[in-house]
Amino acid sequence: xxxxxxxxxxxxxxxxxxxxxxxxxxxxxxxxxxxxxxxxxxxxxxxxxxxxxxxxxxxxxxxxxxxxxxxxxxxxxxxxxxxxxxxxxxxxxxxxxxxxxxxxxxxxxxxxxxxxxxxxxxxxxxxxxxxxxxxxxxxxxxxxxxxxxxxxxxxxxxxxxxxxxxxxxxxxxxxxxxxxxxxxxxx
Amino acid sequence: xxxxxxxxxxxxxxxxxxxxxxxxxxxxxxxxxxxxxxxxxxxxxxxxxxxxxxxxxxxxxxxxxxxxxxxxxxxxxxxxxxxxxxxxxxxxxxxxxxxxxxxxxxxxxxxxxxxxxxxxxxxxxxxxxxxxxxxxxxxxxxxxxxxxxxxxxxxxxxxxxxxxxxxxxxxxxxxxxxxxxxxxxxxxxxxxxxxxxxxxxxxxxxxxxxxxxxxxxxxxxxxxxxxxxxxxxxxxxxxxxxxxxxxxxxxxxxxxxxxxxxxxxxxxxxxxxxxxxxxxxxxxxxxxxxxxxxxxxxxxxxxxxxxxxxxxxxxxxxxxxxxxxxxxxxxxxxxxxxxxxxxxxxxxxxxxxxxxxxxxxxxxxxxxxxxxxxxxxxxxxxxxxxxxxxxxxxxxxxxxxxxxxxxxxxxxxxxxxxxxxxx
Amino acid sequence: xxxxxxxxxxxxxxxxxxxxxxxxxxxxxxxxxxxxxxxxxxxxxxxxxxxxxxxxxxxxxxxxxxxxxxxxxxxxxxxxxxxxxxxxxxxxxxxxxxxxxxxxxxxxxxxxxxxxxxxxxxxxxxxxxxxxxxxxxxxxxxxxxxxxxxxxxxxxxxxxxxxxxxxxxxxxxxxxxxxxxxxxxxxxxxxxxxxxxxxxxxxxxxxxxxxxxxxxxxxxxxxxxxxxxxxxxxxxxxxxxxxxxxxxxxxxxxxxxxxxxxxxxxxxxxxxxxxxxxxxxxxxxxxxxxxxxxxxxxxxxxxxxxxx
Numbered sequence: 001x002x003x004x005x006x007x008x009x010x011x012x013x014x015x016x017x018x019x020x021x022x023x024x025x026x027x028x029x030x031x032x033x034x035x036x037x038x039x040x041x042x043x044x045x046x047x048x049x050x051x052x053x054x055x056x057x058x059x060x061x062x063x064x065x066x067x068x069x070x071x072x073x074x075x076x077x078x079x080x081x082x083x084x085x086x087x088x089x090x091x092x093x094x095x096x097x098x099x100x101x102x103x104x105x106x107x108x109x110x111x112x113x114x115x116x117x118x119x120x121x122x123x124x125x126x127x128x129x130x131x132x133x134x135x136x137x138x139x140x141x142x143x144x145x146x147x148x149x150x151x152x153x154x155x156x157x158x159x160x161x162x163x164x165x166x167x168x169x170x171x172x173x174x175x176x177x178x179x180x181x182x183x184x185x186x187x
Numbered sequence: 188x189x190x191x192x193x194x195x196x197x198x199x200x201x202x203x204x205x206x207x208x209x210x211x212x213x214x215x216x217x218x219x220x221x222x223x224x225x226x227x228x229x230x231x232x233x234x235x236x237x238x239x240x241x242x243x244x245x246x247x248x249x250x251x252x253x254x255x256x257x258x259x260x261x262x263x264x265x266x267x268x269x270x271x272x273x274x275x276x277x278x279x280x281x282x283x284x285x286x287x288x289x290x291x292x293x294x295x296x297x298x299x300x301x302x303x304x305x306x307x308x309x310x311x312x313x314x315x316x317x318x319x320x321x322x323x324x325x326x327x328x329x330x331x332x333x334x335x336x337x338x339x340x341x342x343x344x345x346x347x348x349x350x351x352x353x354x355x356x357x358x359x360x361x362x363x364x365x366x367x368x369x370x371x372x373x374x375x376x377x378x379x380x381x382x383x384x385x386x387x388x389x390x391x392x393x394x395x396x397x398x399x400x401x402x403x404x405x406x407x408x409x410x411x412x413x414x415x416x417x418x419x420x421x422x423x424x425x426x427x428x429x430x431x432x433x434x435x436x437x438x439x440x441x442x443x444x445x446x447x448x449x450x451x452x453x454x455x456x457x458x459x460x461x462x463x464x465x466x467x468x469x470x471x472x473x474x475x476x477x478x479x480x481x482x483x484x485x486x487x488x489x490x491x492x493x494x495x496x497x498x499x500x501x502x503x504x505x506x507x508x509x510x511x512x513x514x515x516x517x518x519x520x521x522x523x524x525x526x527x528x529x530x531x532x533x534x535x536x537x538x539x540x541x542x543x544x545x546x547x548x549x550x551x552x553x554x555x556x557x558x559x560x561x562x563x564x565x566x567x568x569x570x571x572x573x574x575x576x577x578x579x580x581x582x583x584x585x586x587x588x589x590x591x592x593x594x595x596x597x598x599x600x601x602x603x604x605x606x607x608x609x610x
Numbered sequence: 611x612x613x614x615x616x617x618x619x620x621x622x623x624x625x626x627x628x629x630x631x632x633x634x635x636x637x638x639x640x641x642x643x644x645x646x647x648x649x650x651x652x653x654x655x656x657x658x659x660x661x662x663x664x665x666x667x668x669x670x671x672x673x674x675x676x677x678x679x680x681x682x683x684x685x686x687x688x689x690x691x692x693x694x695x696x697x698x699x700x701x702x703x704x705x706x707x708x709x710x711x712x713x714x715x716x717x718x719x720x721x722x723x724x725x726x727x728x729x730x731x732x733x734x735x736x737x738x739x740x741x742x743x744x745x746x747x748x749x750x751x752x753x754x755x756x757x758x759x760x761x762x763x764x765x766x767x768x769x770x771x772x773x774x775x776x777x778x779x780x781x782x783x784x785x786x787x788x789x790x791x792x793x794x795x796x797x798x799x800x801x802x803x804x805x806x807x808x809x810x811x812x813x814x815x816x817x818x819x820x821x822x823x824x825x826x827x828x829x830x831x832x833x834x835x836x837x838x839x840x841x842x843x844x845x846x847x848x849x850x851x852x853x854x855x856x857x858x859x860x861x862x863x864x865x866x867x868x869x870x871x872x873x874x875x876x877x878x879x880x881x882x883x884x885x886x887x888x889x890x891x892x893x894x895x896x897x898x899x900x901x902x903x904x905x906x907x908x909x910x911x912x913x914x915x916x917x918x
Contacts, residue, residue, distance in 0.1 A: 070638065073650035073680075073910070083612030084914040086631060087638040123647040383807035386743030386782050387722050456723030501699055502721035504742070 008152065008175040010167070013135070016151030017048070020133050021055030023149050024102060027131075029060055036100040037065035038133075041117050042088045044106035045069075047166045048135055052104060067092040069103075074116035096125025102149075106164035108134040111141035136162050136175060189603070190214045190227025193564070196237035201537035202553035211237055213560040216603030220556055230610065232564060235597055236532070239552055240272025240303075240561030241539040243513065244362065244440055245337070245416055245488035248274070248305070250296065252281025257493035257581045259293070260300040262513070265491070265580035267607035269513040270539070270596035272561035273304040274491075275362070275547070278315065279338040285310035285321040290329035302606040303599070304561070306332045306547070308362065311350045317341040320350055327357040332547050335362035337416060338463075340398055342368050348405055355411035360548060362414045365398035365423070366390075366464070375504055377450040377465040385453060387503070390465050392420035399423045403430040403437055412436035414546050417490050419445045419464040421474035428483040438546050440488040441475050443512055443519040448472075448586060458499045458506035459586045462492065479538065480529050486542040487535075489516045493582030511585050514578050517565060518592035525567070526593060532567060539563075560603040564610070569595035616915040617729040617736040618908050620745035621787040629787055632907055633755050639910070640903035642679065652910050653682035656713040661687045661704070662739070663719040668874060669739050669749070672898070673716050676905035682913075685712075704728045713916050714909065717741075735916040737908060743777045748908055749873055750783030752901040754791065756893055757828050759900070760869055765792035770822045772854055773832030773881060774803045774843070780832060780873045785813055798822030799854055802843045819854050824863045830871040831856060831881040847880045856882040861891070869893050 008016075028036040040049030046068050057063040072087045103117050114132060121130065133149035138156065152175070154162065161178040165171050191213040198209045210221035243266060249257035257265075259276075266274045276293060278284030284293060290307045297305035309326035313319045315336040323334060334354050340363065341347040354361055371394040376382050378389020399415050403426060406413045418424060418439040427439045444462065449469050452460040460466060467475075478484040492509025499506050517539070524530045530538075544552030551558065575588040599607035611627055613635075621629060642650055658677045662670055665688070677684050689703065698706075704715060714735040717725050722744035729736040740746040754764065761767055769788050775781040775797045785808075788795050795813040797804050798821075808815050816822040823829050834850055844850050856870065870882065870891045878884050887894060 073638075073642070073652040075652075076654075078653065078656065078914050081914065083614040084911050085612055087635050089638065090641065119651065123650065124645065380807045380810045383776070383805050384782070384811055385722060386741075386745070386777075386779055456726050497699070500701055502719065502724045502727060504721035 003179040004163070005177045006174050007154070007162075007177050010173040013151075013164075013173070013175055016135060017051050018055050020135070020149045020151055021052045021059070024052065024133065025056055025059060028100060028102075029056065029062070029064070034100065035065070036102065037067060037094055038102045038104050039067045039069050039092070039121060041103060041105040041113060042068065042070045044164045044166070045104045047168065048106055048164070049104040052133065065094045067094070069117060069120055071113060071116040071120050074120045076112065076116065092124050096121065096127050099125075099127045100129040100131070101127045102131045102133050104133045106134065107136045107138065107162045108132070108141060108145070108147050109138045109162070111143035111145035114145045115143050135164055138162065190224045191603070192221050192224045192227050192229045193237055194221070194229060194231045195234055196232040196564070197234055198554065199236055199238045199533050199536045200554040201533055201541040202239075202551060203555065205554070206533045208234070211554060211562070213562075213600070213603050216560050218554055218556050218558050218560050235564055235566045236536070237562060237564050238536045239540040239554055240563050240599065240601065241270045241517070242273045242275070242543040242547070243271045243489050243491065243516070244275045244414075244486055244543045244546060246274040246276055246491045246513065247279070247493065247509070248276045249280065249493055251292065255495050255581065256498070258300070259296050259305060261579060261581040262491070262493070263297075263301040263303045263305060265511070265513040265578060266303045267599045267601070268579045268596060269515070270517050270563040270565055270599055271303055271513060272563065272599060272601045273306055275306045275308050275333060277335060277337045278308050278310045283310050283315050284308070285313050285315065287322065287325040287329035290326060290331055294330055303601050308333045308335050310334070311336045311354075311361065312341060312346070315339050317343065317346070320346070320353065323350070323353050323357055323359065327359055331359065333360045333362050335364070335416070337362065337364045340364050340366040340368070344401060347401070348409070351405050351409050351411050351413060355409060358548070360412050360414055360546060362416050363398070363402055364416050365395050365402060367394040367397045370394035370397065374465070375461065376453045377467045379450060379468050381450040381453055387453065390463070392422060392467065392471065395420050395464055396422040396426065399426050403427075403435055406430070406437045407435045410436070412438065415439040417442050417445065417464055417488070418475065418478070418484060419467050419471060421471045424474045424478035424483055428478065428481070431483060438486070439478070439484045440486040440543075441479055441484045442488060442490045443516045443523070444510060444586065445475055446472065446479070447519055447523045452586065453503070456503045457586070458501065458503055459510055459584050461503060461506050461508055462490065462510050463508035476523070476529055479524065485538070486546055487516065487520050487538045488543065489513055493580055494584050496583060499584050509584070511578070511580050511582050514580060515573055515585060515587045515592075517596060518573070518594045519587055519590070521567065521594035522592055560600055562598075562600040563596065564598035565594060565596050567594045569593065571595055613911040614915055616912055616917070617725070618747055618912055619726050619729060619736065619738050621747050621750055621783050621790070622745070624790070626790045629751070629754070629790055632751055632904070632911065633758060635911060636751070636755055636900070636904045636907035639906035640900065642906070643899070643902055649679050649681060651681045653677070653680040653913055656682045656913055657685065657711065658682045658714045658716060658909065659685045659687060659707050659712050661689065661707065661715055661717045663689050663700070663717065663724070664740070666718050666740070669718065672901045673739060673905055676902050676909055679902070680906055680909055682909070700724065701728060701731060704732060708732050708734050714913055733917065735912045737912055740779055743779050744782060746779040746783050748901070748905050749780050750787045751908070752897055752904040753780075753784055753830060753871060753873065754787050755900045755904050756871065756897050757869065760893060761827055764788065767793045767828065768796070768826045769793050769828040769830065770796040770798055770826040771830045771832065772798045772819065772822060774834055774838055775799055775808065775832070776803045776805060777835070777838065778832050784830060785811060789813070796822050796826065800844050800850070803838070819860065820863055823860070823868070825865070826868055827865065828869045828871060829856065829864070830873075832873065833875065834877060834880050847877070851880050855880060856886045858883065858885045861886060861889070871897055874898070
């Protein structure tokens, strides 16, 4: 049986997203003159980036440019998985060259996803700056990668997972700690 | 020589139309009344079947030429394990058995190594090349019981006519592999739905049908018997049925694999389903069974064709044709024909005994006292799993490995000598 | 769903869902080739051997480029089946290749089922690049990908394949793939090259070009091999062109938006005239482009399921 425990409510999550949006606005959107863009990483970085854009748009009246990035082709664990999920559509509707990019993901854990995302995004062009925004920072990455914008810092059992769920996922929204190792042994 | 009494046997003797409980005696290598046996070994069969020894009209012993695949010793051991007391050795060895010398080699080697009777068969043409008639008279003098170019078919109809005419004068039956080369060219499986869907070259049923028709015409014209080996297609059965009804001296055999498997098996690209003639359609298979049931087909023969694992572990196109069958013929045929109610058990025994004996022109192949004690004992109730690793054959190229079967050879006796005993 | 196969042997083995998954994955790989940087590190550190036991230029180049764009290391091996027959067996050859810690073998072979045969004995992945007249799954996938791209849904799409169907692995793979996706398939050509037995698969067999193509949404023309002429399947390529070739005149029978496809290499003025090959209905070169995307997708997915 998988054990799942809510760590933060949807309200606490929304507050954290507002806080991240405000921080990004402070750094990048002082007068609207600096071009910057948010790029959400599949899966949950995509809706998270949308929400941050919503917040920024509400505060400034301008929706920042944003894209979606699938990093499947850049992963370093080919052959270590039992099956491969479908690659989702990467959409970068702006010229990356010279842009300031903020990568958005739900959880910073090992740092491997971000490593892959850095490779992927730079194959689309040459940004002049890349920053990272995450809703949850597990605090102990395997790679020297740190987030610039963080909603929550969490120190949990490394064997446990953190799941971020939005309303549209069809399940209860919030941030959860998941003990997935307690699955029945025969699975 | 020792004596035996088989007690409590279900004696099935098709020639004498016997199927009853009884005892059978053996004195000095010959069948005797049980009451006449004095002090012999008593074997209680507990109701198991005792019948005349099985004859396989169609066996490739591979010696000389491919001793890795089979030898006279290993092939006849496999025959004994399958209940066969006589096997007709096909002449397409290397070198082929197309001379008296080659037959002499076979007879001498068999005398030393064989555990069942090896009935030599000579080539119809030199090198079974289908071009020049072999020395048929010398072959007869050396002891062949029949003639065959098996593996190939004489395409030249005039030559075939002369061979049949000549063979008639030496009283030798013809066992013919019926295949028109033009229609079969390049084929590796039955031409039909599955060859088309799988993109494989097909061997059309017409290639067999055409040569069977040719042989029927020659048999009628010459008045001599031609036996059609491994009949596999519906139309061939029909031709044979009509010809026999008209009294033309033609006969046919069916193999256990053509009675049980179809071309759909090729989907797996397992080369143990590759043989020639190929596995045909379900319609053909059913027609073959019907031919066995109504007496059109009078013998079951295995076309036991051993090949080494090396030879068969290749692309389907490149694998040699042929599968082994001596050690699975009885249970596989029983399962398809008797267990499913198509024919009776005595009829099955006939297909393995009196049927092939008649094709070879043997008189009175029965359990009558005085006949050679070639006997097969089997248990039609015994169930087991085919395990190719237990085979006596040198080869393992069978599609029947792992089959759950019923009907097991328990004892084989050749000339009063027990050559296989699982009792 | 998730992709879980380490081999791609034939479309007959795949479900409609799996075929759609492959096509969807290919969409993303098509975009990679449209970028400035046409390469992804997906197969970095993986080794792919292209074992062509039957000669090929186009398919091999397409596979090679796909492998390079996935950052795989590549070894090309040409072997004639005759030399394999004389010396080492095919199984020994591929087991030796596998012992070099190769991850994938892309193989073309003239014997149907050769890839299925080796895949049974190997832990590394096997991709079928054509086996005799049996199967050529990546060609069919790129054809179907092109149809989907141009026509949308494949359900009820009327696809006519014209040519030497009997000897064509492309026709068979297209047939199975299209049938699984709900398309209506017609096979057309001279009766010697399009046996009725194909009807058992659920397709229409047609020996008249007009009947075969007049309501088709897609017409896929297959290359006519001259050696079939000498084998007596039809009298001459001239007569073939007359009765089964596409030209400006018979294009008029067809739907104005019909897609004309050909797996290549084309015999101009045999299967089709230059007006048709280079005309507005032709997507022959787009097929080639899509072939790269489809092969990248196949290699990516299959390599992802090869266990270390």
